[in-house]
Amino acid sequence: xxxxxxxxxxxxxxxxxxxxxxxxxxxxxxxxxxxxxxxxxxxxxxxxxxxxxxxxxxxxxxxxxxxxxxxxxxxxxxxxxxxxxxxxxxxxxxxxxxxxxxxxxxxxxxxxxxxxxxxxxxxxx
Numbered sequence: 163x164x165x166x167x168x169x170x171x172x173x174x175x176x177x178x179x180x181x182x183x184x185x186x187x188x189x190x191x192x193x194x195x196x197x198x199x200x201x202x203x204x205x206x207x208x209x210x211x212x213x214x215x216x217x218x219x220x221x222x223x224x225x226x227x228x229x230x231x232x233x234x235x236x237x238x239x240x241x242x243x244x245x246x247x248x249x250x251x252x253x254x255x256x257x258x259x260x261x262x263x264x265x266x267x268x269x270x271x272x273x274x275x276x277x278x279x280x281x282x283x284x285x286x287x
Contacts (some may be wrong), residue, residue, distance in 0.1 A: 165224040172216030175242055179209040190253070198253045206248035212242045212271065215242040216274065219278060227283045234277035239272030 163173075174246040186202040194202070215238050223231035245267025 163232055163236045163239070165220045165232070168220035168223065168232065168239075171235075172213045172220060173240050175209055175216060175239075179206055179213055181212030182206050194253060195233070201249050202253045203262065205253075208267075209242050209246040209273070212238050212274075215278075219274075222278070222282070226281070227280050228285060230277055230281035230284070234281060236272045237270050237277060238274035241274055242268045243267070244270060246258040254286050 172280070175221060183206040186199060186206060190202060194198055216235050219231050219235035219238065221236065223229075248260045248264045248267065251257065252264075
């Protein structure tokens with residue numbers, strides 16, 4: 163994934179994250195239990211943080227020539243799609259089995275940040 167696509171994906175995740183946060187605070191609040199609202203808020207938080215992470219990896223990939231930043235961004239995007247989307251679907255559908263796939267997204271986040279660390283360590287000025 164190139165730098166422009168990473169940056170665009172990060173911006174879209176941030177845009178959707180703000181909307182999802184507002185929807186949770188104003189729309190869902192009346193219809194779901196507080197514990198499920200907390201699950202929704204966790205999905206929003208991780209989506210927003212990793213949307214910023216995608217913007218960061220796009221900047222790093224543009225500045226340094228190592229392709230590992232681009233790969234880290236792709237893994238980070240996959241993490242959001244697995245982690246946050248599975249939690250949104252869990253809250254909206256009540257299908258508890260969706261919680262079983264959420265940790266895969268969390269692992270993708272950990273792997274992506276490790277990739278960013280390795281890429282940054284290896285970069286020369």
